[in-house]
Amino acid sequence: MDQHIIDRLREIVGDENVRTTTAELYAYSTDAGIHRSMPDAVLRPKITEEVAAVVKLANELLFPVVPRGAGTALCGHCVPVAGGVVMDLQRMNVIKELHIEDLYVVVEPGVIHKDLNAKLKEYGFFIPGPSSGNVANIGGMVATNASGGNAVKYGATRDYVLGMEVVLPTGEIARFGSRTLKNSAGYQLEKLMCGMEGTLGVITEVNLRITPLPEATAVAVAVFETLEDAGRCVSNIIAYPVIPSGLELMSRVCIEAVNKAVCLGLPDEEAILLIEVDGSSHDVKGQIEKVTDVCKRSGSLSVDFTFDAERKEELWKGRKAMIPALSKYHDDLVTVMLADDMAVPMSKVPEAVKAFQAISDKYDIIIASYGHSGDGNLHTKVLMDPTRQSHWDQAEKAVSEIYEKVMDLGGTITGEHGVGMTKAPFFLKERESSLGVMKVIKKGLDPNNIMNPYKIMDWEENFIARLRYHVENE
């Protein structure tokens, strides 16, 4: 990148907010996934007008702009594969307006999910989000339509977005949506933006719906002899109907890993369901009784429930410790983020988990499956030695088969993390029939392809080859 561009960027956002040292560029060359590519500069704008001026310049001089929050994405969403500018939005972190009685807030994209919820808690409200909410930014959550384990009851981020301000790829500032809980005023652009991963513009402000915190919660732990039994139990709970606020399935590898890492003392069986219900105190009691009843009727080996805050925390801590726990599962292997968040219709979860196990056996590679079973979201982690080419080859084949199976089951390759780079080749297959429309929108709004280029669907054969080179030589 020419020095004169850097100089113009310094004029826009201020000297101290343009970083170009190798160390800083390296820090911004990756997210929490496996891809890496160096940007030419890192910018830290503070206001919408700065963002707009940068994007306008980029569209004039044709350099890429990659917006980024905390960088917790797992699929290379904010990796600047074509160089250019990484735009770190974490300084735009103001909770601008609280309208509790109108059930919405207005925030900047760099607000941390946890911080927003801490503020809302004072009023008895919250906004659901991903497990990474302690660091994840609202802007990134919106741009990837992030969600977590309570989505079965509370929905995903898109369901909370009422409106937003966006800097378009031309540098124009647009407003989508509304401040009202509902609107029917034309195309729902604010919803379209949920999942665009920075490819259609930079989100500079969001209006979000809020929802009341539940008064109480309870957690049941049900143990099953087979994955099928656990799966049937999930279907029976939902059809009862009880809609849990969390419903997690752990298979044997995960149970062993968690027990080993955090001594949770979970029974050593094929499958465990963690089932959380929430609501008013009385309601929770009624729901947990129904859940217990359904578990027994569905053939659980044992089922216990607890209202005890300490035990509940311990159980969820075990579940949340899954990724680090899996890393410790085998001394020579590490977890690699491939096929990280497929989703299938809930009743297909047991079939999916079993198929993943068979694929794992076939390629002689350890694949741990667990997931937000309540909304059909499945996580797998591949345990491998990333310095061995043969492991990459096995993993690649295994992951391809896993994705094929997910699509066969009517599922999606990504339930809550987004496409980024890792999943792009499979995305092209899953969304073949809607790709044309996505391209029309991308091309129409970003004719010069400056906004987070080569992400989601914007792939060429060559580019995939280059990407594999990146990954394999990491």
Next chain:
Amino acid sequence: MDQHIIDRLREIVGDENVRTTTAELYAYSTDAGIHRSMPDAVLRPKITEEVAAVVKLANELLFPVVPRGAGTALCGHCVPVAGGVVMDLQRMNVIKELHIEDLYVVVEPGVIHKDLNAKLKEYGFFIPGPSSGNVANIGGMVATNASGGNAVKYGATRDYVLGMEVVLPTGEIARFGSRTLKNSAGYQLEKLMCGMEGTLGVITEVNLRITPLPEATAVAVAVFETLEDAGRCVSNIIAYPVIPSGLELMSRVCIEAVNKAVCLGLPDEEAILLIEVDGSSHDVKGQIEKVTDVCKRSGSLSVDFTFDAERKEELWKGRKAMIPALSKYHDDLVTVMLADDMAVPMSKVPEAVKAFQAISDKYDIIIASYGHSGDGNLHTKVLMDPTRQSHWDQAEKAVSEIYEKVMDLGGTITGEHGVGMTKAPFFLKERESSLGVMKVIKKGLDPNNIMNPYKIMDWEENFIARLRYHVENE
């Protein structure tokens, strides 16, 4: 329309499903609103392939296609203003798949909302929708992002759309979204389509999330001396927090009209709130006690509540009888659908209603205001003599001022009905900054402007003048 086009259409959908008699064309020349324009032909396709073939032909020979369900829209959405073909989708009325344990169904667009809910009721589930649900079709509900009085708790149609099949303006068949409760796979096109009002294609199949029916409901009736008191009470209920499943505000004109028409015996005061809560039986008791408490603390003149099924039905019947009741309010005047469904942030409802009253006085025209106060949605009906030019002039001025006020209050000109024709001129103002993006999408997907042309935003000065002529000479 040339006979040879009609012949080709007959080949595609069958002779009996192409209607061209004047009586039939007249029947399809309007919806439930004030606009009227004759189509050249009415088609009744049965399967997606027929729809696709018709649209492909239209895109080749350049005639307009206007998709339509039951025609309950109030703003001219499915009026064929530029002639062409009205495509009545009511024969595509199959509930194709029920996946109760996966919390979704797959339906054709012509399925009636009431029929779907009757089926779902067998399993203890439902999908919320508009007051017109007894006749409204799912396709139309999706295309307008329709909703009703329970949206404050249950959301709008867009919140239930998981995926869909769409015939694009080129005649291609595309699939958007998924069968899973969540997906992060690229642009959320299935949500973009909610509100497109047939301008981006024909929806031929929809995957919809379902939600459990509440066990019990209760309704409170609270009477207030002023609209402000009622409004403050709404804010206090929400902030408590209690999220009611219905929260309706009735102002004096409406109370009088309803009492006169259906002898409901409502107290003759400035404002009444109907507040419905739902949930488990025990939970409902707790919530209604909180609501009663809040009403008293907010200065209600009286507050009563009922669990009695008969009384609850009577109260809602009164509320639902509002439009016919208003029609009987004055012997020489009829209600005209202008400014029919604005939404403002909930706490602004009293200010909005008072402003509407002042505008009504200023132009010496009766405007009745009522609304789903719980989600800030306000309905006004203009009572006028549509044969008098002076009434149209007054109404036009009054309505313009009402919309200006709504926009000043941070609201939207349409919360649940859509834009169609009636609101298009005001929509252009409200959505000025997002219009460019909507036009890029419309032009990109429908370069020949064949899908429901001249709706929502696709306006020219001349066209508005022609439209006014239509309306005024009705």
